Amino acid sequence: MAGLLARRLWCAAGIAGLVGCAMAPSDAEIGAKATAVMKASFKEAGQAKLDRLDQDETQRVCSRYAGKEIPKDVAAVIEQQNLATIRYPADGKLVGDWKNGERIAQEGRGKQFSDDPAGPVGANCYACHQLAPQELSYGTIGPSLYRFGKLRGYTDEARRYAWGKVFNPDAFAACSNMPRFGHNGILTEQQIRDVVGLLMDPVSPVNQ
C-alpha cells in the first residue's frame, strides 16, 4: 500500500510528463490494494459479517493463482493442510438417510445475508452436479455424480472418500470450486452423513 502510494506521488512529481511512469506497481501490491479496497466496499448484512472477507491461507493462495495453473508443490501443500482438517464421525457411521440427503442436495438456501440464520442450510449439490437422474435441472460446474457409489463400489474406502470430499474437497483437489462444507461449518455432521447416504447408499436414486 505505502509502496503504491509512494510510486504514484513519484510519478506525479514530474517524471510522468517526461517519460511516463517507469515503474508499474507489482502484482503483489495490486493484490494487497484490491483486498484493502474490497474490505472498504462491503458492509455487514444479516448473518454475513465483514469477517467473511478475511481469507484463510487456502483462500489467499488460491486467489493468487486463480486463472493460472497452480504449481504442483503449492497444490500439494494446500491439499496436505486441508486433508489434516477432515474429521470423521466418532461413531464411524458414514452413511445416513439418502432421502434427507436429497433434500439437502436440493436446498439452495443457507449463509446468504438474505437467509434466515435459523435455517434451513442446504448444500445445493444440484446447482453444480447431476445426481439422481429424475432431476433434470442440474448444473455442470462439477462432474456428474450419477451412479457415484455404483461405479466405485460400496466399499469403506469409497465411503470415507465421499465423506472427506464433502467435508473438505481441497484435500483432494487444491483450490476446488466446491465449498468445504464440513471444514467451513456449512453442514452439520448429520447433514454430511445424509449427503454421503445419497451418494453411497445402494438404494439411493443416484445409484439406480
Add this chain to the structure above:
Amino acid sequence: MRRSRTSSTGVAAGFALATIACVALGQGSTVDEIAKYRQALQDGNPAELWEARGEALWKEPRGPKRTSLEKCDLGLGAGVVKGAYAQLPRYFPDADRVMDLETRLVYCLVTQQGYTEVDARKNPFGSGNERKSDIEALVAYVTSESRGAKMNVSLDHPRMKEMYALGEKMFYFRGGSHDFACATCHAEDNKRIRLQELPNLTTRDGAQKAYTTWPAYRVSQGELRSFQWRLYDCFRQQRFPELVFTSDASIALTTFLARNANGAPFDAPAIKR
C-alpha cells in the same frame, strides 16, 4: 417507445409455459428453447417503462435546486447522453474519481440538483410495485441511449488502468463461508448453475455477451436491474457481506468487465428471466 408493449402478466404466463416446455424437452434442447424464449420476449420489453420514466426524471427540474439533469456530464460533455454509457466507467477530473454510471448519477443529483449524498443514494434498487428506484429509471434511460454504440472503455488514464487491475484481482478473490469468487462460476465456457447458463467473463466473447445485455428487465422480479444490482446480487449469492452501492470495489469490477466487452455493440436494456 420503439416497440409494442406486452403486459407483465402475459410475460409471466409465457415464462411459466416456457419453463414447463423446457423441462419436458430435457437437457439436449433446453438451452435452445431458453434462447427462443428470450428472443420472443424481446418483442415487448417492459424496460421501456423504466426508460420513459428515466427520461422524464432526467429532463424535469427536480431537487432543492429545481434544476434538471440536462447539464450532467456523463463523460462526453454537459448533457450528452447519446453513446455515453458505452464509454463508462471513466476517470472524471471534476470528482477526481473513476466513476461508473450510477456513481456519476449520484454525483449529478448532488452537485446539480442539490440532493444530499444520503438522499441521492438511499434508494438504489426498486422492490416491486410499492417502491420504485429513480436511479434504476435513470440508468434505463441513459443506457438506452447507447443502444447500438460500440463498447469503448479507455484505460489511457492511469487511474483507469489501476481500477482495471484491481477489478481483475477482485474477480479472482475467494472468500466467505463457501470459498466463492466471481471466477468460481464465470471462468469456464459452457457451464450452468441448474439450467442457467453462465457467461465466461474471462473471455472477450463471454464478457461482451454478458456486459452488453445489462441493465435488464428481470421477469422473475418485475424490476429493471442495473449493473450495480447485478454485482450486489452476485455477491449475496457468493455468501459475501453486502456490496456497498457505488463502492470502489463495484466500480473496479465494472471497469474490468466493461473494458473486456470493448468492441461489441451495446444492446440493453435487455430482458432476462
